[in-house]
Amino acid sequence: MARKTGSHSDITGPRVRAAALKLFAAHGFAAVSMRQIAAEVGVQAGALYLYTPDKQSLLFDLMRDHMQDVLNAWAAEEKPEGPVKELEAFSRFHIRFHLGRPEEVFISYMELRNLEPDNFEALGAMRRTYEGVLEDILTRGQDEGLFDVDDVKLTTLALIAMLNGVTSWYKPDGRLSLARVEAIYSDMAGKSVRMPRWKERQRKAEATQIA
Amino acid sequence: MARKTGSHSDITGPRVRAAALKLFAAHGFAAVSMRQIAAEVGVQAGALYLYTPDKQSLLFDLMRDHMQDVLNAWAAEEKPEGPVKELEAFSRFHIRFHLGRPEEVFISYMELRNLEPDNFEALGAMRRTYEGVLEDILTRGQDEGLFDVDDVKLTTLALIAMLNGVTSWYKPDGRLSLARVEAIYSDMAGKSVRMPRWKERQRKAEATQIA
DNA sequence: GTCTATAAACCGATAGAC
DNA sequence: GTCTATCGGTTTATAGAC
Numbered sequence: 406m407a408r409k410t411g412s413h414s415d416i417t418g419p420r421v422r423a424a425a426l427k428l429f430a431a432h433g434f435a436a437v438s439m440r441q442i443a444a445e446v447g448v449q450a451g452a453l454y455l456y457t458p459d460k461q462s463l464l465f466d467l468m469r470d471h472m473q474d475v476l477n478a479w480a481a482e483e484k485p486e487g488p489v490k491e492l493e494a495f496s497r498f499h500i501r502f503h504l505g506r507p508e509e510v511f512i513s514y515m516e517l518r519n520l521e522p523d524n525f526e527a528l529g530a531m532r533r534t535y536e537g538v539l540e541d542i543l544t545r546g547q548d549e550g551l552f553d554v555d556d557v558k559l560t561t562l563a564l565i566a567m568l569n570g571v572t573s574w575y576k577p578d579g580r581l582s583l584a585r586v587e588a589i590y591s592d593m594a595g596k597s598v599r600m601p602r603w604k605e606r607q608r609k610a611e612a613t614q615i616a
Numbered sequence: 617m618a619r620k621t622g623s624h625s626d627i628t629g630p631r632v633r634a635a636a637l638k639l640f641a642a643h644g645f646a647a648v649s650m651r652q653i654a655a656e657v658g659v660q661a662g663a664l665y666l667y668t669p670d671k672q673s674l675l676f677d678l679m680r681d682h683m684q685d686v687l688n689a690w691a692a693e694e695k696p697e698g699p700v701k702e703l704e705a706f707s708r709f710h711i712r713f714h715l716g717r718p719e720e721v722f723i724s725y726m727e728l729r730n731l732e733p734d735n736f737e738a739l740g741a742m743r744r745t746y747e748g749v750l751e752d753i754l755t756r757g758q759d760e761g762l763f764d765v766d767d768v769k770l771t772t773l774a775l776i777a778m779l780n781g782v783t784s785w786y787k788p789d790g791r792l793s794l795a796r797v798e799a800i801y802s803d804m805a806g807k808s809v810r811m812p813r814w815k816e817r818q819r820k821a822e823a824t825q826i827a
Numbered sequence: 828g829t830c831t832a833t834a835a836a837c838c839g840a841t842a843g844a845c
Numbered sequence: 846g847t848c849t850a851t852c853g854g855t856t857t858a859t860a861g862a863c
Contacts, residue, residue: 417846433729435646439839452847454840515726518644555800559792562785563778563804570777581770589766593774597808628828650857663829665858 418456420446425463430508434464434519464516465524471509472531478502479538488546489599495539496591499568504583510572536561543598550608553600564594629667631657636674641719645675645730675727676735682720683742689713690749699757700810706750707802710779715794721783747772754809761819764811775805 424445428437439460443450457463478498485494503510513528520528540561546552554560568590575586600608635656639648650671654661668674689709696705714721724739731739751772757763765771779801786797811819 433644433646435644436730449848455846460839519647555803556792559797559800560804563781563801566781567774567778570774574773581767586770589770590774592766593771593808597804603813660830666828
């Protein structure tokens with residue numbers, strides 16, 4: 406050890422991002438100073454500007470990369486067939502992915518207001534793309550008579566809020582396993598939108614009667 | 617007008633709190649300076665300290681009073697009979713109350729980490745008391761065979777997260793009326809925990825068979 | 828009750844030595 | 846690639862005039 410000055414390489418860039426991630430998540434973007442980030446990395450404040458043009462970029466890069474990771478990960482998921490199973494897959498994916506990146510998730514919805522207008526808009530577009538995935542599942546399920554959803558857009562937001570909530574209390578070594586949490590949440594999500602059996606029977610009966 | 621100095625009374629205290637509420641909600645506690653608050657009130661920074669000992673107290677008082685308002689308002693609500701109707705009443709109350717105080721709500725769950733340890737603990741206790749209301753409804757519904765809840769504590773948090781989510785997108789003059797939003801959310805909440813009819817019939821059939 | 832002035836510390840970002 | 850030093854500006858909070 407005993408690195409004082411002139412020390413080199415050791416991929417400091419990623420370590421700066423990691424420090425910013427940790428500190429922004431813990432104390433909030435506005436409450437964290439560049440000096441604190443530098444101290445976490447083990448470097449002086451001035452050296453940070455070799456790896457980021459400014460503090461704002463540090464925040465935006467973290468948020469943009471996280472959203473891109475989510476979109477890529479969902480794209481790479483194997484999709485089951487039919488809206489019911491798709492909704493379960495989406496719920497489980499969302500829970501699993503978000504619980505694996507608690508700090509990125511926390512920052513991504515707590516620090517939106519600290520983004521400059523252009524960055525805010527760019528991130529909003531990515532978020533809407535992700536919401537569109539769920540909205541699409543609900544729309545198809547509704548069209549096929551499998552779901553009983555009053556308002557697709559509102560329901561999309563309600564479900565995502567519910568699923569996001571998990572990040573605010575889940576602890577990996579807590580009372581409930583990840584698998585159990587996934588199961589409970591996806592079950593709740595499914596029940597909250599699925600067409601009840603009695604209603605479905607009634608619907609089919611009416612269709613037969615008319616025909 | 618033309619008030620410069622020596623001006624008096626005019627209940628400045630509440631106006632300081634109102635300014636802090638507005639600015640903290642818009643930009644975040646850490647990002648707002650005492651000078652900005654003073655400017656919003658129309659006074660110099662030094663004068664604020666006649667109404668609050670420091671910036672932290674300004675934040676804590678807003679959050680504590682809000683939580684107390686929620687608890688008082690629920691206590692004053694007329695309660696219907698039976699867990700099913702109670703859950704609906706709670707859902708509707710929660711939506712209605714929180715949409716009426718968007719700034720207090722926003723601050724109360726965004727600024728928790730900016731509270732000093734003692735204040736954080738005090739607010740956590742109040743929050744847990746409120747969660748206990750819903751937890752109690754779910755527990756009784758479960759005991760009476762009306763709900764089919766896997767884990768009461770987890771479900772409590774999931775439902776509150778879903779209901780809270782409404783505050784992040786609802787606009788009073790938006791596409792959906794408050795009454796409609798209340799109805800959709802309370803319906804989703806109910807469906808996500810209620811015992812399905814077929815399962816209830818099965819349960820009763822088994823009970824009869826055994827007897 | 829409000830003002831002005833100020834203390835003491837900290838901020839983001841840059842310049843230049845090594 | 847990192848350091849030290851620094852610029853110009855901000856912060857919370859207090860002291861004392863009016």
